Amino acid sequence: MAVRIEIDRYDAKSAARGTKRSLELIADIGLAQPLELPVLQIEGAEAGKTLLVLAGVHGDEYEGVETVLRLYRDLQPERLKGSLILVPQANLLSYRGGTRVSPEDGANMARVFPGNPEGTPTERIAWHLHHRFIAQADFMLDLHSGGTHYAVSTLVGYYHNDGTEIGRRSRAAAEAFGIDLLWAHETIAPGRSVSSALALNVPWLYTEAYGGRRIRRDDAQSFYDGAFRLMRHLGMLSPEQSGAESTADMQQTASRRIYGDGNFDGSETAEADGFFIPAVSLSSDVRKGERIGTIFGFDGSELQHVCASRNGVVVMLPGTPAVRKGEPLFMVAPSDISQA
Numbered sequence: 400m401a402v403r404i405e406i407d408r409y410d411a412k413s414a415a416r417g418t419k420r421s422l423e424l425i426a427d428i429g430l431a432q433p434l435e436l437p438v439l440q441i442e443g444a445e446a447g448k449t450l451l452v453l454a455g456v457h458g459d460e461y462e463g464v465e466t467v468l469r470l471y472r473d474l475q476p477e478r479l480k481g482s483l484i485l486v487p488q489a490n491l492l493s494y495r496g497g498t499r500v501s502p503e504d505g506a507n508m509a510r511v512f513p514g515n516p517e518g519t520p521t522e523r524i525a526w527h528l529h530h531r532f533i534a535q536a537d538f539m540l541d542l543h544s545g546g547t548h549y550a551v552s553t554l555v556g557y558y559h560n561d562g563t564e565i566g567r568r569s570r571a572a573a574e575a576f577g578i579d580l581l582w583a584h585e586t587i588a589p590g591r592s593v594s595s596a597l598a599l600n601v602p603w604l605y606t607e608a609y610g611g612r613r614i615r616r617d618d619a620q621s622f623y624d625g626a627f628r629l630m631r632h633l634g635m636l637s638p639e640q641s642g643a644e645s646t647a648d649m650q651q652t653a654s655r656r657i658y659g660d661g662n663f664d665g666s667e668t669a670e671a672d673g674f675f676i677p678a679v680s681l682s683s684d685v686r687k688g689e690r691i692g693t694i695f696g697f698d699g700s701e702l703q704h705v706c707a708s709r710n711g712v713v714v715m716l717p718g719t720p721a722v723r724k725g726e727p728l729f730m731v732a733p734s735d736i737s738q739a
């Protein structure tokens with residue numbers, strides 16, 4: 400059972416060493432019912448770093464939620480150094496709606512950080528996440544996937560800036576995470592949890608996975624194993640115990656790196672309403688001009704030959720074949736930094 404407290408009274412540092420706690424943080428977000436934000440905390444037997452893991456910033460993405468619930472169940476405080484703070488559902492409004500945006504205000508939470516304490520419901524939740532969680536963390540992991548609208552490569556994204564401490568830490572953590580496709584972002588569009596983290600000088604990673612509102616076992620396992628690798632990388636697991644919960648080993652995988660800002664809002668869009676049949680699979684390398692797929696009409700006609708506009712890796716395809724003119728259709732991330 401969760402302990403209910405007013406969000407103003409929440410203090411991550413008040414947890415007793417060597418304990419787990421489940422909280423429900425009550426916050427006025429300008430709706431008839433207050434927000435009841437679930438927070439799970441594992442407080443290690445020894446002091447150490449604070450890792451914040453967010454799931455459900457988009458309420459139709461479920462892989463991260465499973466990861467967080469499994470972590471809370473499986474990891475014992477005596478094995479942990481530091482604090483693991485887990486938010487299993489950062490955006491309850493959009494989760495309840497089963498939608499990427501919150502039905503109450505139409506807002507995409509990943510566009511409103513750092514939020515506003517007097518703004519719309521989504522802006523208020525983002526404000527609490529920024530000030531009460533991200534600001535307190537030594538590292539942030541934000542778990543995403545394709546959700547309803549997109550099919551996305553399983554990858555880990557990080558801040559690519561070797562000239563700064565936060566960049567070096569983000570990169571090292573990405574390389575330790577164990578997913579072999581790394582998305583190196585030199586710039587971050589505003590409004591994200593990760594742009595909040597950057598502003599607060601908190602190193603970060605985020606993940607993507609296939610999505611589609613169905614959890615693929617391989618993706619869930621990649622996130623779970625990655626979280627353990629990340630904790631080990633951050634020195635948060637006692638070494639003699641660190642293999643017990645997960646089969647993840649510390650072996651470095653061969654990685655592929657892609658570039659660009661990773662903003663799906665900037666994807667290539669469909670030029671016609673129709674039925675899309677892809678010619679390539681996610682994560683495949685394509686050359687400029689290569690066919691990505693075709694949009695068909697039900698009269699059998701080919702309405703649009705969809706081609707790559709640059710060399711790179713296909714990181715996003717439509718989540719459903721029924722596509723609409725003007726909506727995001729695919730994204731190729733450049734594999735060469737000079738084209739980013």
Ligand SMILES: [Zn+2]
Binds near residue numbers: 456457460543546
């Ligand atoms: Zn997302």
